[in-house]
Amino acid sequence: MGSQAKAWRVLLLAIATCFPVSFTLPAFAEDGGNLYNTPFDVNAGERYFERQCSRCHGFDARGNDETGAPDLTGRLSRASTDVGIFNILREGIAGTAMLPVSAELPDAQVWQLVAYINSLSDDPANINLPGDAISGARIFSGSADCDSCHMIGGVGGRLGPDLSLVGDRRNPEELMSDLINPDADVNPRWWRLRITDATGQIREGFRMNESSFSIRIMDEADNLWSFRTSEIVDYVRIEESTMPGYAQTLSDSELDDLVAYLFSLRKEN
Amino acid sequence: MNTLNRLLAFCMVFAISFPSLAQEQQFQTVITPAFTPVDWDRLLDARQEPENWLMYSGTLDSQRYSLLDQINTDNVTDLELKWSYQIPVIDRAETVPLVIDGIMFITEAPSNLVAVDAQTGGEYWRYDHELPDDLRICCGRNNRGVAILGETLFMSTLDAHLVAIDARTGNLLWNTEVADHQAGYSKTAAPLIVKDKVITGIAGGEFGIRGFIDAYDPATGELIWRTYTIPGPGEPGNDTWSGDSWATGGAATWITGSYDPETNLTFWGTGNPGPDWNGDVRLGDNLYSDSVMALDADTGELAWHFQFTPHDVHDYDSIQIPILADIEFKGRERKVMMWANRNAFFYTLDRTTGEFLIGKPYATQTWAQGLDDMGRPVRVPGMAPTYEGILVSPPIVGATNWYSPGYSQDTGLFYVTAFDGEQEFFKRDEDYEEGERFTGGGGRYTQPMDAFHSSIRAINPETAEIEWEFPIQPRSSAGITTTAGGLVFTGSADGFFFALDAASGEELWHISLGARVHAAPMTFAVDDQQYVTIASGNVVYTFGLRD
Numbered sequence: 001m002g003s004q005a006k007a008w009r010v011l012l013l014a015i016a017t018c019f020p021v022s023f024t025l026p027a028f029a030e031d032g033g034n035l036y037n038t039p040f041d042v043n044a045g046e047r048y049f050e051r052q053c054s055r056c057h058g059f060d061a062r063g064n065d066e067t068g069a070p071d072l073t074g075r076l077s078r079a080s081t082d083v084g085i086f087n088i089l090r091e092g093i094a095g096t097a098m099l100p101v102s103a104e105l106p107d108a109q110v111w112q113l114v115a116y117i118n119s120l121s122d123d124p125a126n127i128n129l130p131g132d133a134i135s136g137a138r139i140f141s142g143s144a145d146c147d148s149c150h151m152i153g154g155v156g157g158r159l160g161p162d163l164s165l166v167g168d169r170r171n172p173e174e175l176m177s178d179l180i181n182p183d184a185d186v187n188p189r190w191w192r193l194r195i196t197d198a199t200g201q202i203r204e205g206f207r208m209n210e211s212s213f214s215i216r217i218m219d220e221a222d223n224l225w226s227f228r229t230s231e232i233v234d235y236v237r238i239e240e241s242t243m244p245g246y247a248q249t250l251s252d253s254e255l256d257d258l259v260a261y262l263f264s265l266r267k268e269n
Numbered sequence: 270m271n272t273l274n275r276l277l278a279f280c281m282v283f284a285i286s287f288p289s290l291a292q293e294q295q296f297q298t299v300i301t302p303a304f305t306p307v308d309w310d311r312l313l314d315a316r317q318e319p320e321n322w323l324m325y326s327g328t329l330d331s332q333r334y335s336l337l338d339q340i341n342t343d344n345v346t347d348l349e350l351k352w353s354y355q356i357p358v359i360d361r362a363e364t365v366p367l368v369i370d371g372i373m374f375i376t377e378a379p380s381n382l383v384a385v386d387a388q389t390g391g392e393y394w395r396y397d398h399e400l401p402d403d404l405r406i407c408c409g410r411n412n413r414g415v416a417i418l419g420e421t422l423f424m425s426t427l428d429a430h431l432v433a434i435d436a437r438t439g440n441l442l443w444n445t446e447v448a449d450h451q452a453g454y455s456k457t458a459a460p461l462i463v464k465d466k467v468i469t470g471i472a473g474g475e476f477g478i479r480g481f482i483d484a485y486d487p488a489t490g491e492l493i494w495r496t497y498t499i500p501g502p503g504e505p506g507n508d509t510w511s512g513d514s515w516a517t518g519g520a521a522t523w524i525t526g527s528y529d530p531e532t533n534l535t536f537w538g539t540g541n542p543g544p545d546w547n548g549d550v551r552l553g554d555n556l557y558s559d560s561v562m563a564l565d566a567d568t569g570e571l572a573w574h575f576q577f578t579p580h581d582v583h584d585y586d587s588i589q590i591p592i593l594a595d596i597e598f599k600g601r602e603r604k605v606m607m608w609a610n611r612n613a614f615f616y617t618l619d620r621t622t623g624e625f626l627i628g629k630p631y632a633t634q635t636w637a638q639g640l641d642d643m644g645r646p647v648r649v650p651g652m653a654p655t656y657e658g659i660l661v662s663p664p665i666v667g668a669t670n671w672y673s674p675g676y677s678q679d680t681g682l683f684y685v686t687a688f689d690g691e692q693e694f695f696k697r698d699e700d701y702e703e704g705e706r707f708t709g710g711g712g713r714y715t716q717p718m719d720a721f722h723s724s725i726r727a728i729n730p731e732t733a734e735i736e737w738e739f740p741i742q743p744r745s746s747a748g749i750t751t752t753a754g755g756l757v758f759t760g761s762a763d764g765f766f767f768a769l770d771a772a773s774g775e776e777l778w779h780i781s782l783g784a785r786v787h788a789a790p791m792t793f794a795v796d797d798q799q800y801v802t803i804a805s806g807n808v809v810y811t812f813g814l815r816d
Contacts, residue, residue: 068357077399084402095359095378095410154433154442162440214391222437224303224372224393226386 034082036111037118045116048109056097061120068097073120075168075267085114122171124268129172129260131253136261139254144246146258152265158222159206160243161190167266175259179250182241193217194236195227207237303371303386304436306419309464313530320794322368324525325414325459327791330593331527332676333750335792339799340814341754345768345778347815351800352390354383354809358410361787362804365414365459365673365748367422368793373802374417374436375809376459379410380426382434388795390811394439398426405453405704407475413525413788414459416467418487423467425456431469433490445490447471452703453478459525463535463566466493470522474540474586477517477707482526482537482562484569494569498522498539498557506556514551517701519543520558524671527591528566529604532621535566536593536606540586546654547582547696547709554579559587561608563623573623577610578646582653583636583694584665585612592676592683593620598731607730609674609685611667614640617730629733631726632668633689636661654694654710664692665712666744673748673789675757677771682727682736684749684757684771690714690721718743725749725759727774737774741765748789750801758801760786766803766810782810 056069063071079085089110092100141147149160177184194204203225205217216226315323319336327333356362360378367374373387380398404427415422422434428450433442448454453476460469466484480498498520500506507515519542526537542551542558559578578585592607606620613634617626625644637646652661674685692712701707723745724738747760757769767779784806792801802811
């Protein structure tokens with residue numbers, strides 16, 4: 001917390017003390033930053049989050065498909081400023097399960113919660129990477145041949161995740177890990193299923209969706225297939241990635257360049 | 270990868286065996302890859318592959334008439350629910366899904382898209398469109414459907430963008446801003462593919478926008494042509510707006526148009542002039558509001574127009590789907606366009622020239638004495654909104670509205686969901702402010718809605734006479750689909766989905782879905798089984814014959 005912010009807090013406290021009326025920030029904030037962003041505030045926000053928010057968003061704030069609660073550790077899709085986060089906490093999001101915090105909760109505590117949510121993701125502007133993103137872009141569609149499987153901005157293959165905004169959901173360490181050890185963290189969407197139907201026909205493809213009574217895959221020719229489980233006599237689930245590891249094929253500096261490029265793929269860029 | 274990781278990876282490769290249930294199979298496995306690219310020839314001949322529903326209105330002529338007849342007047346009582354899909358965002362669904370080779374594409378509120386297996390409702394993928402939090406929308410977070418060309422889906426979004434989505438994966442291919450959402454523009458309707466162009470309209474008629482119809486390059490999202498629905502200074506028709514009122518005159522295009530390959534014309538309805546209920550600030554006919562515009566599909570050039578309600582002051586948008594057919598009219602075959610308008614008149618026009626052929630009221634109306642020989646309304650004096658309020662029929666919601674009508678090639682009848690109601694109209698003085706509502710008044714009902722009713726009406730396009738009607742309660746906003754099985758499928762505001770005999774209007778089957786039907790049905794087939802799908806509330810239901 002900077003000295004200017006501290007001064008503001010002192011001033012606010014002084015005003016609140018001088019006037020014998022309840023002093024609160026507007027219920028729906030419109031401007032001004034977060035004055036409650038010390039480590040103490042972040043910890044207080046975390047405690048509140050664990051008690052009130054983690055039921056839907058998870059203790060790690062990485063979201064929950066079942067409740068529809070989004071991952072809060074990357075870029076937030078519905079708020080780009082502290083004020084935006086504050087307003088969502090205060091007002092909730094109509095038409096979703098995101099309810100407002102208690103009307104009785106003081107604004108100061110809401111701002112602490114904002115501080116905690118902010119602490120979950122690093123500001124990309126403060127991250128200095130050793131690689132060169134422009135060189136990384138060349139490697140992506142050149143020697144590494146990434147675009148034969150991955151799409152960016154509508155160009156590329158369908159045999160891997162769309163990477164158009166991968167920098168919003170993966171930090172540089174995770175991206176490096178993805179490149180050198182792709183089997184470590186494979187999203188279930190990219191598991192493969194090898195399915196044998198009642199006729200003995202075998203089909204293998206990426207796991208697009210799996211429900212209690214049916215399964216859908218996309219094969220390597222981009223064909224979509226749907227099976228009822230009652231029609232399946234056998235299936236194999238392969239949770240490894242189809243992506244090659246690049247530790248042996250790219251130099252350290254090339255890997256750095258590639259990470260810098262992938263991390264630059266963010267909405268604000 | 271360390272040893273432990275290798276071991277874990279090995280352990281994750283496991284096999285699960287199911288007991289052989291082949292003897293219990295009720296359905297065939299889909300034995301061809303679901304989904305093949307949809308080229309222009311397929312769209313042009315969409316009626317010839319009735320197993321698929323390839324565009325919002327089924328076919329380019331927008332008849333919503335399917336050649337499928339497995340479900341018919343003899344067995345429609347054997348319909349049963351096959352599956353349902355719950356839309357996760359709570360709002361009212363206005364979607365008409367597409368089905369292509371066993372895959373159904375469903376749009377959701379606010380501007381999302383999901384691909385599911387058309388036989389089971391099981392999800393393939395979904396696309397969630399990120400929206401700003403300062404949308405300007407008049408009437409709910411709606412999206413009515415997508416268009417497809419090749420392997421790409423095209424969708425309008427509430428922030429007035431047009432997006433292209435990969436049909437196999439849901440990946441975003443391009444995202445084009447059509448207009449500035451902060452100025453009151455939004456998009457809700459399914460685009461129309463014509464040859465190598467994505468043709469699409471714009472919403473925002475209650476925000477003082479200037480309407481237009483656009484064509485985009487499907488590969489890149491680049492604008493190819495734009496035709497404004499309000500002529501600019503120096504263009505013919507600009508003098509039908511007093512002063513600068515043309516610049517904020519509305520005439521939005523918020524429902525999908527039609528296309529006639531013989532004339533290469535695409536037909537789009539236009540919305541109300543703005544401000545809606547105060548015409549004093551926009552004296553004149555206000556072209557081309559409340560009209561149908563016939564545009565050259567290659568250039569966007571206006572070939573002809575027909576204005577249903579000149580100088581509208583009741584919000585009688587001509588936002589209805591133009592239905593095209595070749596019919597016997599007074600002893601000769603005519604290429605016609607059929608149109609039941611929000612203003613309560615039914616029109617048959619020559620679609621090659623815009624010539625007015627016949628028109629009569631099909632619902633209660635008090636604002637016009639009738640139509641003259643050119644189809645122009647002869648107004649009842651003193652029916653414009655006032656500061657004190659004046660009772661007029663039809664009400665603001667209209668005798669019908671955006672929800673799709675239907676036409677049967679077997680009966681030759683046009684079917685529309687009609688409403689007989691009335692409302693007090695008020696006029697107010699307002700200044701235009703960008704991004705704010707600009708309506709100049711409003712309305713109120715003087716009786717409870719239960720005092721009014723809707724009907725499904727079957728109209729003979731040659732005589733403009735009502736052949737039969739089926740009353741429903743209360744005001745309905747459901748669209749209509751007809752089939753070669755002799756059926757008219759539609760729904761009601763009190764949550765029923767039902768089938769009528771297309772020839773007689775007799776009710777043959779109904780089921781309560783528990784929530785308002787605010788969309789139009791569509792029908793398709795997979796593995797030789799016909800299905801019919803309808804959205805009700807926030808759920809998409811699919812029915813088929815009992816096995």
